[in-house]
Amino acid sequence: MNSLSASIRHEDHDLSSIMLDAVNASFAAAEFDLTGAVVRVNDRFLSMTGYDEDEVIGNHHSMFLPEELVNGPDYDLCWADLRAGKGKRVVLPCVTKQGERIWVEETYSPIRDCRGDVTGIVRLGVDVTERHDKLSDLQGKVDAIEHSHAVVEFDVKGNILTANHHFLSVMGYDLSEIAGQHHSMLVDPDYAQSADYRAFWRSLAKGKYSARQFKRIGKDGEEVWFEATYNPVFNPDGSVKKIVKFAVDITGEVASLTDLKTTLDTSFVDVDRSLCKFDQNYENVAKVCHQAKGHLEASGMVAGRMVASVGESAQRMTELRSVADNVFDLVIEGDVAAVALENAIDALRDQAANTPALGRLIDNVDDCISENVRILTALRLDMKAMLERVAVVSLAVDKQGEITGQITSEMQGIETSIAASQDLLSGMQKVSEEMALAIGQTREASVVLAR
Structure with missing residues (x-):
């Protein structure tokens, strides 16, 4: 009997030792008194907290906790429950010797x-x-999704399990009104009866x-549009446990796109009309510029002839003025010679006063000299008048040259303007083509919006 008892006690001791070894191997263990x-x-x-044994023995449990937790209202209550014999299982932050915060279950x-x-x-x-x-x-991610998304959970048959406040607010329901109801209450009745709708839920149930983008019907009967994902949640065995929907309300954006499409559709006729008028005006302006260019080329030829003519006239006037100047100089010299002859005749007449025949010859010579003087005087007056007229004509020719130069310069300016206008017309044509392309792309976008 005593041997049996000793054997039992020995076995109990061995079991306790084994259990203690298992606890020490698996858990960070500590024992505290009631204080x-x-x-x-x-x-x-010790390894988990970073302390040595002599640094913790005798110190209070609070040395391992953050101050905000120790100073909180629950800390003393927790120890009161422990002293009363109530066990606790918690996850708490623990502060190591190095000041690092770790989490301990x-x-x-x-x-x-x-x-x-x-x-x-x-x-x-x-x-x-x-x-x-x-x-x-x-x-944190779940909280962020809950805050920014409408979230609904369904079973594999499409029955509503739960929904967050964001979804309920958008749709206008209370949770009690939709929990346990089928998803079909949120869609258009015709769509709910369609084969596509049944196929949609069969696909989700298969994972x-x-x-x-989905259109849904709110409690008030108004359309609500969501950008949404339906996500199967799987059991450990791979079967689908439930369906979770994450959605963002895009009703305002869809309404804006619808209004934009309507505006585009009603504006296309006016745009087409404006483009036709633009093209017609372009053709008319191009025709006028072509005609102006033809006139400019003809005017350039005339201006060229004018410039050549004026230059030739100026050259002739220069030559004429040179000749007239020479003639005038000769006439002046003739006048001087005539005066000298008259003086010589007077002297001869004095010497031949007693010779009648010689006096008559002298008189004949004097008459010839007088006629020559008269002719030279008339020629001098004519040449003087001619020089004045040549001067006037030369001035006019020079002036005409300036005017012709101005005309040529203006014509060059006109030619430059027409060239610039043709460049502008080319640009207008390119803009017209780009505008037509943009309108075509806008029409395609409008068709996409209609879907």
């Missing part, structure tokens, strides 16, 4: 003596920082994803 002071810790706990269990009184608290913890960070990131 929260650390009594003992295992190596896994902890189980707090009261330790009882043989009378059932609580004598201490044992804590078993597992570092779940990586899992917590992933869950926090996932939860196929769907994404596009």
Whole structure:
């Protein structure tokens, strides 16, 4: 009997030792007294927190927690429950010796003596920082989707399981009005009876994803448009568990596109009419410019002849003025010679006063000289008048040259303007072609909008 009892006690001891080894291998373990002071810790706990054993024994549990948690209202209540014998399972942030914050999934269990009184608290913890960070990131994404999207969940048959506030607000329903109802209550009745609609739900039930723009009918009977995705959610065995819809309300954008299409459709006739008128005006302007270019070429030829004629006339006037100047100089010299002859005749007449025959010859010579003087005087007057007229004509020819030069310059300016106009016309034609292309593309866009 004693041997049996000893054997049982030995086996119990071995089992307890095995269990303790398993706990130490799997958990960061710590024991606290009823005040929260650390009594003992295992190596896994020290490794997780970064402390040495002598740095934690005797110190309070709060040294491992952030200040905001220790100073919070729940911390003292938690320890009151533990002292009362109530266990706790929580996920808490833990501050390591290096000040790093980690997350620990902890189980707090009261330790009882043989009378059932609580004598201490044992804590078993597992570092779940990586899992917590992933869950926090996932939860953040879910919260962001909930905030910005209309979310609805369906079973595989299309019955509504739940919907978020955003979806309910857009559609005008309360959750109690649609939970348990079929998705078909949200679509056009004709579409709900169609083969396409039944095929849509069969496809989702098979695990196929769907994404596009969907028209739905709100509680007030008005159209609501969503840019939505229907996403199958799978069980571990690969079967479809449910369908989750994520949607963005695009009713305003669709209404704007519809108004734009209507405006485009009503404006196409006016645009076509304007383009035809533009093309007609282009043809007329091009014809006028062509005619102007022909006239300019003819005018250029005339101006060229005018310039050549004026240049030739100026040359002739220059030559004539030179000849007239020479003649005038000769006439002046003749006058001087005549005066000298008259003086010589007077002297001869004085010498031949007593010779009648010689006096008559002298008189005849004097008469000839007088006639010559008269002719020279008339010639001088005529040449003087001629020089004056040549001067006037030369001035007129020079003036005509200036005018002709101005005409030539203006014609060159006109030619430049016409060339520029032709460039503009080419640009107008290109713009017309581009405008016609743009109108064609706009029409294609309008057809797309109509879909």
